Amino acid sequence: MSPHSAENGIVTVPTHHTVERATDKLAKLIEAKQIVLFARIDFAADAERAGLAMQPAQLLVFGNPRAGTPLMQAAPTVALDLPLKVLVWQDADGRVWLSYNATSYLQARHGAPEALMKAIDGVGALVQAATAD
Numbered sequence: 001m002s003p004h005s006a007e008n009g010i011v012t013v014p015t016h017h018t019v020e021r022a023t024d025k026l027a028k029l030i031e032a033k034q035i036v037l038f039a040r041i042d043f044a045a046d047a048e049r050a051g052l053a054m055q056p057a058q059l060l061v062f063g064n065p066r067a068g069t070p071l072m073q074a075a076p077t078v079a080l081d082l083p084l085k086v087l088v089w090q091d092a093d094g095r096v097w098l099s100y101n102a103t104s105y106l107q108a109r110h111g112a113p114e115a116l117m118k119a120i121d122g123v124g125a126l127v128q129a130a131t132a133d
Contacts, residue, residue, distance in 0.1 A: 009105025011124065013098045015088075015131035019044075019056035022096060023088045026130035030062045033126070037062045038083055056096075057089040067119035075112040084123050098127045 015022050023040065030037050039061040047054045063083030072079045086100045100123050107117045 009102045009109070010099050011102045011127075013127050013131055015096050015098060016133065017096060017131070019058055019088050019090050019096055022098060022130055023058040023060060026060055026086060026088065026098070026126060029126050029129050030060065033122075035062050035064050036083075055090040055092065057087065060086050060088070062086075064119075071112055071116050071120070074116055075110040078106065078110040078112050081106050081109070082120075084120060086123065086127060098131060100124075100127060 017025065027037055027040060037060065039059070041059040041061070043057040043059065044054050061083050062085075068078075068082045072082065081101060084100070086098055088096065088098050090096050103117045103121045103123065106112065106120075107114055
């Protein structure tokens, strides 16, 4: 399984797990690294409460103030994209994917110093670990 990065900066990685399982696994990895898990949003459950239906999709919002604060100090607009987010979603064919913003995209988008981007570049490794069997 290799990640697919579109020109829009979104990296999408396939998994054989269900949305629930992949999200659980990613949340545990985040917490094990002592990264703050700010929110877990279950879009399908929210849609159901509103009387709507959609494919399973969950968003994890997480970060580390020690990594994000220097970035926001250097390039305040990066706060639009921080904390980090990973969307775990199922497509119409039943395949499950994890999507996140590439750090190179965030660096280019906000003109943040490249050296500071290393502090948040671990998102790809977290996603890869969450997709493993």
